[in-house]
Amino acid sequence: DGGITQSPKYLFRKEGQNVTLSCEQNLNHDAMYWYRQDPGQGLRLIYYSQIVNDFQKGDIAEGYSVSREKKESFPLTVTSAQKNPTAFYLCASRTDYNSPLHFGNGTRLTVT
């Protein structure tokens, strides 16, 4: 079955540590996205990538980094510079512009 896999489902880290969230898709989609959701809030765009080896900052990119070395993979690193990293992180992809985003099931990151 084609889809987007985010792993792990739950992730715990100590403050000051960098952590990388995995996002893999086998849908052959060109564009990929990372969003963050905080309790009671909407989805805020962190980074997005239209094609391999290219990505743009979203509205809340500070403290995060990404890479897009392969079409199917778009890992997100939450660095120690991110002030409030505890959140629910969602990865998405889409095949072209006039098509919907397909989402993974998310990773809940807790930093203590």
Added chain:
Amino acid sequence: DQQVKQNSPSLSVQEGRISILNCDYTNSMFDYFLWYKKYPAEGPTFLISISSIKDKNEDGRFTVFLNKSAKHLSLHIVPSQPGDSAVYFCAASARTGGFKTIFGAGTRLFVKA
């Protein structure tokens, strides 16, 4: 600056009646709009979309209306069912800057049996 706004945090509707969820946007570069349904601790599920060249798109019980001059879109669910209870997000995309897609804050819909 919120480019996509859903001003109603929640909406309660009786089963069988119409649910109307509203969304406003500010960026005139947005030309593709989507609605998603989301349950806690899961990824959003796509419901319906509309391109800016249309003013209405219908899929079963779901209809999306777009008013470009008012920069407003709405999702109509008829008839509403208890299983429709969830958080609904609208989203808007712009071709400039590489398919940037922005979501609203969401509206929680309660459908009462």
